[in-house]
Amino acid sequence: MVSVQPITVAQYGIGPIGAEIVKLLMTKSWIRIIAAVDVDPQKIGRDLGEVIGIDQRLGVKVTADLREKPAVVCHSTGSRLRQVEPQLRALLEHGSHVVSTCEELAFPLDKEVRENLQKVARANNVTLLGTGVNPGFVMDKLPLTLSAVCQQVRSIEIIRVVDASLRREPLQRKVGAGMTREQFKQAVKDGKIKHMGLKESLMLVANGLNIDLDQVSEEKIEPVMAEGPIKTQYLSVDPGFVAGVHQTIQGSKRGTIDLSLDIKMFLGAKDPRDEVRIKGVPDVNMRIDGGVHGDRATAAMVVNCIPRVFAARPGVLTMDDIPVSFR
Amino acid sequence: MVSVQPITVAQYGIGPIGAEIVKLLMTKSWIRIIAAVDVDPQKIGRDLGEVIGIDQRLGVKVTADLREKPAVVCHSTGSRLRQVEPQLRALLEHGSHVVSTCEELAFPLDKEVRENLQKVARANNVTLLGTGVNPGFVMDKLPLTLSAVCQQVRSIEIIRVVDASLRREPLQRKVGAGMTREQFKQAVKDGKIKHMGLKESLMLVANGLNIDLDQVSEEKIEPVMAEGPIKTQYLSVDPGFVAGVHQTIQGSKRGTIDLSLDIKMFLGAKDPRDEVRIKGVPDVNMRIDGGVHGDRATAAMVVNCIPRVFAARPGVLTMDDIPVSFR
Numbered sequence: 001m002v003s004v005q006p007i008t009v010a011q012y013g014i015g016p017i018g019a020e021i022v023k024l025l026m027t028k029s030w031i032r033i034i035a036a037v038d039v040d041p042q043k044i045g046r047d048l049g050e051v052i053g054i055d056q057r058l059g060v061k062v063t064a065d066l067r068e069k070p071a072v073v074c075h076s077t078g079s080r081l082r083q084v085e086p087q088l089r090a091l092l093e094h095g096s097h098v099v100s101t102c103e104e105l106a107f108p109l110d111k112e113v114r115e116n117l118q119k120v121a122r123a124n125n126v127t128l129l130g131t132g133v134n135p136g137f138v139m140d141k142l143p144l145t146l147s148a149v150c151q152q153v154r155s156i157e158i159i160r161v162v163d164a165s166l167r168r169e170p171l172q173r174k175v176g177a178g179m180t181r182e183q184f185k186q187a188v189k190d191g192k193i194k195h196m197g198l199k200e201s202l203m204l205v206a207n208g209l210n211i212d213l214d215q216v217s218e219e220k221i222e223p224v225m226a227e228g229p230i231k232t233q234y235l236s237v238d239p240g241f242v243a244g245v246h247q248t249i250q251g252s253k254r255g256t257i258d259l260s261l262d263i264k265m266f267l268g269a270k271d272p273r274d275e276v277r278i279k280g281v282p283d284v285n286m287r288i289d290g291g292v293h294g295d296r297a298t299a300a301m302v303v304n305c306i307p308r309v310f311a312a313r314p315g316v317l318t319m320d321d322i323p324v325s326f327r
Numbered sequence: 328m329v330s331v332q333p334i335t336v337a338q339y340g341i342g343p344i345g346a347e348i349v350k351l352l353m354t355k356s357w358i359r360i361i362a363a364v365d366v367d368p369q370k371i372g373r374d375l376g377e378v379i380g381i382d383q384r385l386g387v388k389v390t391a392d393l394r395e396k397p398a399v400v401c402h403s404t405g406s407r408l409r410q411v412e413p414q415l416r417a418l419l420e421h422g423s424h425v426v427s428t429c430e431e432l433a434f435p436l437d438k439e440v441r442e443n444l445q446k447v448a449r450a451n452n453v454t455l456l457g458t459g460v461n462p463g464f465v466m467d468k469l470p471l472t473l474s475a476v477c478q479q480v481r482s483i484e485i486i487r488v489v490d491a492s493l494r495r496e497p498l499q500r501k502v503g504a505g506m507t508r509e510q511f512k513q514a515v516k517d518g519k520i521k522h523m524g525l526k527e528s529l530m531l532v533a534n535g536l537n538i539d540l541d542q543v544s545e546e547k548i549e550p551v552m553a554e555g556p557i558k559t560q561y562l563s564v565d566p567g568f569v570a571g572v573h574q575t576i577q578g579s580k581r582g583t584i585d586l587s588l589d590i591k592m593f594l595g596a597k598d599p600r601d602e603v604r605i606k607g608v609p610d611v612n613m614r615i616d617g618g619v620h621g622d623r624a625t626a627a628m629v630v631n632c633i634p635r636v637f638a639a640r641p642g643v644l645t646m647d648d649i650p651v652s653f654r
Binding site: 027030137283284286287296299304305324325 | 351354357460464465468469471472473474475476477478479480535536537607608609610611612613614615616617619620623624626627628630631632634646647648649650651652653654
């Protein structure tokens with residue numbers, strides 16, 4: 001149960017996702033926002049409400065570093081663990097629990113970083129969690145939870161199809177829409193087109209099932225080509241140009257289990273959905289029609305995890321370590 | 328992670344579900360079965376393998392009470408909390424964690440019993456969990472988990488449709504198949520036709536969402552009448568007679584949320600499924616085609632919860648307190 005005293009929270013990083021998190025935090029009676037941090041000189045010193053573009057002052061000034069001591073910090077500054085590690089470490093040393101949208105934190109693959117953070121979190125008796133909708137839920141936590149009804153699991157196929165034409169412009173561009181096949185290949189090489197966290201989801205699932213994979217494929221990132229002309233609110237794509245991205249990874253333990261993760265994000269995708277197909281005893285075939293909406297759900301996951309992190313044991317946790325629900 | 332030393336387990340209650348649990352426990356390398364308990368004089372003194380009807384001796388004799396001290400006891404003797412309370416209490420005092428299929432334990436509504444068990448569990452530093460597929464998963468744990476992606480939840484509709492003609496004979500009879508409408512009404516009055524745990528599921532969901540319901544409906548138990556002749560492996564039902572049962576309950580907090588649980592179990596049910604419809608931000612519409620199979624999944628839930636209970640804090644827990652997955 002949530003405690004009667006509100007949980008004090010700071011927002012660290014006030015980009016689009018940080019702003020969405022703040023707006024949601026504001027609706028929760030069991031939360032009190034006491035601080036906000038960002039590196040942007042344009043934001044520092046201004047009221048948080050003004051910075052996130054709402055017509056309301058929140059009485060919290062954005063600062064360059066954290067002066068208060070909130071119980072929990074919502075952290076949303078970057079996808080790469082190496083880049084955000086110093087921030088996370090400082091917050092843990094500060095004595096706050098941290099819930100972060102950093103995709104690579106969903107299941108930290110870098111052993112050195114993971115062990116460093118583990119040490120700092122435990123030494124300061126606080127908890128660090130990476131969460132989000134993907135990674136963090138639809139391609140890892142949800143399939144893991146569904147597998148609980150199985151006596152045996154031979155394979156799990158996890159499929160996400162996103163119609164990018166319904167999403168904001170940056171995402172439409174990020175999936176490569178409008179590029180030639182060659183431009184797309186180059187952008188993949190340059191690390192500019194990639195859904196972050198797919199390998200983390202795979203390893204999170206394997207770890208939750210308590211399986212040491214003996215084979216993990218390379219991550220494949222391929223273009224989805226437009227078959228007809230596509231027009232969205234923001235851009236037009238002619239046939240023969242790229243409509244979006246198709247990314248896959250597989251892992252297996254021979255004679256035991258096959259795992260497959262498959263995500264498509266492209267303009268005009270038919271039948272957008274989240275799907276989990278477990279072959280086992282019994283089989284489980286789950287689908288979420290339309291799929292879970294990424295932007296709204298990421299903020300929801302962060303905020304809904306706060307009371308769970310508050311109640312959890314200290315250390316670096318993954319979504320497999322805590323229960324979740326709307327709060 | 329599961330420890331390298333196997334977890335020692337006892338099976339308490341060796342009816343059909345207990346036998347299914349034992350068969351599953353046998354397949355897990357991280358479990359060692361060290362004891363088995365039943366009250367039936369026909370079972371006491373015999374090898375557990377023989378009692379569950381497999382062609383293998385397990386080297387564990389069924390006893391009338393627990394002599395060993397297992398880390399975890401799988402308990403499966405009854406649906407009513409008042410009836411099994413003395414057993415649960417003795418097991419906790421014995422110093423073992425307990426995972427039970429007792430439906431009323433999924434969310435103990437009897438405050439006195441709950442507080443007694445809570446006291447005993449904490450005093451002995453052990454954990455007590457009620458689980459199963461329903462209650463325990465499809466109509467409570469799964470909807471709760473799905474709600475984690477929501478910023479707002481206005482209503483949750485939880486629907487389960489089971490085609491009883493595919494299940495074993497006792498279940499076909501238990502749903503009232505073949506009765507007249509009057510016989511069915513009488514059987515409901517006598518408490519002979521009832522899916523146990525529906526109210527517990529409702530309260531478990533409300534509690535997980537941290538909502539105090541200000542209205543909870545009566546549980547409605549109605550017959551589903553056969554529209555045409557039905558013939559299963561075990562019985563035949565003529566049109567105009569009962570094909571099965573339709574049971575519902577609702578709860579709400581005015582201006583906040585509406586919850587509705589609806590289960591149908593009847594011969595020849597079309598489109599058997601588990602469905603969760605969340606109206607909120609965003610909406611979530613999930614379905615599991617065919618539905619999760621009850622008998623196999625109940626044993627799976629019990630066994631898959633063992634490592635989670637082993638790692639959890641002491642006390643009376645519900646499925647909302649622990650993460651789950653296949654193990």
